Amino acid sequence: MVVNLSKQYSLLSDWVSELRNVDIQNDRMRFRRNLERIGEVAAIEISKTLAYTPTDIQTPLGISVCNLLSKQPVLATILRAGLPLHQGLLNYFDRADNAFISAYRKHNKDGSFEISLEYVSCPELEDRTVIISDPMLATGASLVKTIQYLRDEGHPSEIHVVCAIACTVGIEYVLRSEPKAKIWCGAIDDELTAKGYIVPGLGDAGDLAFGNKVQM
Numbered sequence: 001m002v003v004n005l006s007k008q009y010s011l012l013s014d015w016v017s018e019l020r021n022v023d024i025q026n027d028r029m030r031f032r033r034n035l036e037r038i039g040e041v042a043a044i045e046i047s048k049t050l051a052y053t054p055t056d057i058q059t060p061l062g063i064s065v066c067n068l069l070s071k072q073p074v075l076a077t078i079l080r081a082g083l084p085l086h087q088g089l090l091n092y093f094d095r096a097d098n099a100f101i102s103a104y105r106k107h108n109k110d111g112s113f114e115i116s117l118e119y120v121s122c123p124e125l126e127d128r129t130v131i132i133s134d135p136m137l138a139t140g141a142s143l144v145k146t147i148q149y150l151r152d153e154g155h156p157s158e159i160h161v162v163c164a165i166a167c168t169v170g171i172e173y174v175l176r177s178e179p180k181a182k183i184w185c186g187a188i189d190d191e192l193t194a195k196g197y198i199v200p201g202l203g204d205a206g207d208l209a210f211g212n213k214v215q216m
Ligand SMILES: O=P(O)(O)OC[C@H]1O[C@H](OP(=O)(O)OP(=O)(O)O)[C@H](O)[C@@H]1O
Pocket: 078, 079, 080, 081, 082, 103, 104, 105, 115, 134, 135, 136, 137, 138, 139, 140, 141, 142, 143, 170, 196, 204, 205, 206, 207
């Protein structure tokens, strides 16, 4: 399942346009906050698909039956660009457990790259909803490697993926590997450069959020 959140005509498409816009995207605080806001909207949308338990809540004047989230999800994010999106999800799923994965593009001298997965910090995943955030779903290689790792660690009951911009080929790759994943994205673009950048995309999300890094 793929949900393009910009299709719902909300303020979210303004925020995606600011992420893309070369005249606005270099304001790092605004760039991070826009990713965070997309995470917040995705949290509400995903929360509509989860299970709730009617629970008696004592108020000063009586009992109110409130629907409470039956089980806390696990919020997993891919370092480093995933952090602001993750924070947005965590603002709403504020009792969730969290996982951090360092899946990054390790570049070779010839310009090719492979995904290097080095650091993982992860809670118990058995039978839990896992929500993975990464702003850019380009080739899908980082996400597929991450999902395979999380699947080997435990048996999540369902997997949601949240991204700001997803490329069609990347979506297809993720869904081939994980057909039941639910992908929530701010926008979908059709092109990928030879170096694996999304077109029109927005550039390098990690650099725009946190500054340039030296190639490893
Ligand atoms: O779908 P893929 O082709 O795998 O590409 C997407 C990945 O690339 C970016 O990370 P990057 O390697 O730039 O690391 P960063 O977050 O440190 O910038 C992005 O945040 C994704 O994790």
